[in-house]
Every structure is written in C-alpha cells, then in structure tokens.
Amino acid sequence: MRCSRLLLPALGLALLTACQGRSPEPGSAPAKDDAASVDKATGDGKLRWSEAVVWDGDLNACRQGDSAATRDCLRDAMRSGGASADAVTAAEQLSTGGELAYVTAWHEHDGLGVATVEYPFRANTNEGTRLVDAAGKRIDVDAVQLDDTLRADPGVQEALKAHPQATPFAPAQAAGTAALDGGGIRLLYRTPLRDCHACPDVGQLQIGYDFDGKRNFIGQQVVPVTP
Template sequence: MRRSRCLLPAVGLLLITTACQGGSSEPPRATTPGPATGTARMAADSALRWSPAVVWSGDLNSCRQGEAAATRDCLTKAMQAGGASADAVTAAGQLSSAGELAYVTAWHEQDGIGVATVAYPFRANTNEGTRLIDAGGKRIDVDTVQLDDTLRADPGVQALLNAHPQATPFAPARAAGGTPLEGGGVRLVYRTPLRECHACADVGQLQIGYDFDATRHFVGQHVVPTPAP
C-alpha cells in the first residue's frame, strides 16, 4: 500500500550595555504518523513567528498537585483545556526547557518591536521575564545579563565591583524607555539591578540598550556609560 508523506547609585553611574554582534498548498495529511511527520512538526514549531496569538492566561492549579504536577505535559494539557491557541502552546513549549516551565502572558509593541511578557509559574523567585521580538522573529531575552569580560572591562563596572566584589545582576530587567537612533533605528532600554544576594538591597544597576535598525531587526549592543548627572 502506498503511504502518503507529509546604573549605579553606589558609584553614581548607570550603564547602557549592548553586545556586538513557498506558497505551495498544504501537502496531504499522512494517515499514519511517521518520523518525517514528527520532524516536520518540530521544524514548524521552531519556526513559529511570535505574535499576540502566543498569549495565554488561565488556571494552572491542576499542575500544582499530584504526580503530574509541574510537567510540560501537564502545562500543555492545562493550556489546551483553558482555550489556549496552538501558537500559545507552541511558544510555551519553546520556553519550557531543562525542567523549567513558562508561557507568554502578555504582548505589546514599542516602536515597532514586539514585547512579550513571560511567566515562570513554578519558580521560587523571579516569576516574570521579557522577550523582545524583532522584525525577523528573533527573540531577545533581556533577563540573561551576565558580568562577562566585556562588561567587566568597562570602567564603571570595575568601579562598582571594586566597592561590591560580590555584586551580580538579578532579573527581571525593567523597561526604561526608548531612544531613536541615527538612520531610523531605535534603542529599547532595560535596567537590571545589581545585588550581592537575592534578598540584599540593590548596590547599582545595569542599564541595557537593545539596538534595532530602521527595519526593526536586532543589530547588537555597546557598553556606554551614561553622562554623570
């Protein structure tokens, strides 16, 4: 049978940081799923372009108790039962990895850039995050700021670390506005607090600028201290 194939109060500084950097019809549906079907589905899921359709808000109480608590399968079933769109379920699958579950709870646009709010319902701390979505669908996580060698080489960061050697960024980053760039681009700014422990007071902030060109594609970043007040 033929089978079908289918910035820094402690030292008077804020930092702006940035790292440099066909129309064919749907094929016949296979009657029996096979490896190709699964591969095609995975490829389609990975290529999902985020939009307001990835947003979901619902009840996850069923995933907080019993043997199925806090699993990807439970999250998927709870979202489907709660009326989530296929795109919302797929986005949640993209966000959920290494045993951590997440889904998109809100969407808005700023200066032509998509801004998605992400919930981490089972974290002990930091239950919210943000992704910026550029014109090509690239997703930029503003909550992954690390004091890498580039940041540590900045004089302002060095001054802060001299005063507070244990200081480190603590997500979530908070929106701090946007500024136009030459040629029609835009910079969206997010601030991440610096602390020596989770419960400690902030000892400074990193102010991060994410740059997009006139077509709203992400183009990279630069470490630039703000002028002294």
C-alpha cells in the first residue's frame, strides 16, 4: 500500500493525502521491488562496480566528425585517456539504447556504492546516480516515471489535478537516510515534478530505496515528504 505527501511550492501549500493503507515507515517491511529502476545491464558480464569504474577525461574527439557520439568513439577516447578496463566495461554497460554514458565518481555510503553517471551528449540532465548493493545490483534513481502504479497514488493524483502535464524531471537528489529493522537502511531521493523542463517545480516525488542488513536491495516505494 502507498501514500505520499507532495510539496507544492508553486501553490504555496503541502498536500498530505489519504493512504491506501499505510505507507511503510522506516523499520517496517519494504515494498515489492520495482524492476524498472534496476539496470537491465546488471547481469551483463561479471564486472562488479567499484572505484575502478571511474573515469573523468576528455571527450572532445567525440564531439565532431563522422565518429562523433558513437560507442566506438567513447571507448577509444576512454582508452586513450587512461581509463581502466573496468571503466570501459562499465561505460559499455551504461551505453544502451543509443545513449552514451560513463561513471565519473564513486563513493561508499554505509556499505552501499553510489556512482555518479555522466551522459556527455544529452541536451539536458547530463548527470545521474546509480546505487549499487552488496550483490552488485545497480539501481537507477532517475528511472522514476509516472506509470500506472504511481498515478494511482492519491498524492500524485491530487498534484495532477492542478498540473495534469506534470512529470518527474531527473536528476533525483539525495534526501537523507533512515534505519530499517534488522540493520537495514533506506536511502531517500527526491525528483521534482514539472510541466516542462524549463518550468518551475510544482511538487516533489520522494522514493525510498530499501536495503537489508546485508545491503541487498529489497524494494522501493513512495515516502511522504516532511516539510
């Protein structure tokens, strides 16, 4: 069951909606895993992400000419720029659906990996985040979309009454952590809701990503935003 509170700064108020049951609070059983947020490339090869997948180099060679913005150009630029084999492999895993990406930063957070991903050829939103659990599973916190499940949430429905075209606009921003039963942890990320990319925020959608005591990903859910 889900419930949510959406902050609506543009309307000067916060919406606290009725719940479809109670949304699990920190320490309670997490919601069912949302496969849409888990990288499809997680099982691609045996590479386990770590600091070794990080690269931050020059891509000017891939911004001009016939080979611009191609997987081959990205791979070659990374190799010539001193990228490790792991960094090149991670970039190949991320570069799917015609979009190119690579990892620019990595840090550990209470037993979890947090990778910053760069999308160098996007017109907007060039940065994203992947959470990496103990098993190496990668969770994309920018994959939140207003699918049928989220649209069924009362808070989302209320926001869409005033702004029917509103949708989540990445990147999501870290919004804190909370302890779960059994030594687990919840990482919170907030994504703004807007009518268009250049429009002001009309709300915030907060998602909690839950990990057990061994830091395995066990699910995600809408979590109320506290004003």
